[in-house]
């Protein structure tokens with residue numbers, strides 16, 4: 567059969583077009599496969615560059631976590647005597663993964679006496695308001711504790727006020743917990759839980775304090 571040059575050229579062009587199409591399809595499939603592999607296998611973590619010449623003094627076993635939603639703010643006394651028990655209560659008892667913390671001598675005492683301790687109140691109010699707004703805190707936990715030297719040490723004006731009223735340290739602590747709790751709720755619309763850490767038979771126990779007296 568005689569060759570028709572025109573048909574031959576058309577046939578060649580069709581073959582080339584088919585080869586080009588097949589090549590493009592293979593390259594597209596290869597690209598998709600490469601992307602799928604890249605997505606399935608995470609890139610090895612790059613170590614953070616250290617700004618210190620020596621290695622770390624300690625490496626925590628607790629990984630860095632993202633800021634929790636609905637984080638709680640805890641206001642308590644800075645005394646080291648009850649710190650481990652308070653942390654256990656907050657994490658094991660109240661099941662908080664993490665929490666913001668304001669720890670100052672006397673805890674809520676700094677927020678409770680704006681007339682007698684105005685500078686303390688100003689600082690404590692700033693810290694509390696900042697954390698509530700910055701971290702969208704909706705839950706506040708205030709803890710007072712037995713034998714708190716910030717209430718019993720006669721060197722503070724707050725303690726002198728307690729002596730003038732004739733009320734016991736325990737009565738003042740509960741009054742101030744309630745006062746601060748109600749203030750925080752009315753000012754910032756947050757839920758407040760109040761607790762008192764006491765020593766009973768050698769154990770540290772945490773009693774819930776109602777926000778209203780006599781409840």
Ligand SMILES: [Zn+2]
Nearest residue numbers: 643645714715
């Ligand atoms: Zn204390």
